[in-house]
Amino acid sequence: MDVQNCRECGRLFNYLGGQRLCPGCKAKLEDKFQKVKKYIYENKDASISEVSEANEVSTQQIKQWVREERLSFSKDSAVGIECESCGAMIHTGRFCDACKKQLAANLGAVYSKKTVEAPQRNSRESARMRFLDN
Numbered sequence: 001m002d003v004q005n006c007r008e009c010g011r012l013f014n015y016l017g018g019q020r021l022c023p024g025c026k027a028k029l030e031d032k033f034q035k036v037k038k039y040i041y042e043n044k045d046a047s048i049s050e051v052s053e054a055n056e057v058s059t060q061q062i063k064q065w066v067r068e069e070r071l072s073f074s075k076d077s078a079v080g081i082e083c084e085s086c087g088a089m090i091h092t093g094r095f096c097d098a099c100k101k102q103l104a105a106n107l108g109a110v111y112s113k114k115t116v117e118a119p120q121r122n123s124r125e126s127a128r129m130r131f132l133d134n
Contacts, residue, residue, distance in 0.1 A: 002014070007019075007023070083095050085099040
């Protein structure tokens with residue numbers, strides 16, 4: 001059992017993984033998320049700073065939700081975040097489509113390389129009995 005302090009309120013709680021928040025603070029954060037999501041839906045052209053000020057949520061938290069793909073801005077919106085690889089403007093996630101394709105191709109290339117097989121021993125040689133001298 002891993003007991004830790006909540007990074008928001010400081011209370012002790014049983015940490016199971018993910019964010020280091022107690023169940024109460026997680027519920028409050030989820031409520032804020034729902035408010036932000038509704039605000040973005042109603043105000044499609046609002047910037048991240050406007051959304052932050054209107055909902056009393058940090059811009060970093062909003063960017064984290066966008067990177068987690070919990071939030072996204074409309075395709076025609078001028079609002080977005082930067083791709084972590086090339087810096088292009090994206091509306092959700094961590095990487096732009098071009099960088100996603102490149103990462104997938106690189107990963108596929110690693111798995112498609114043939115491994116060097118160990119030379120096979122002669123079946124007669126492996127069937128022999130061997131003795132160890134004392």
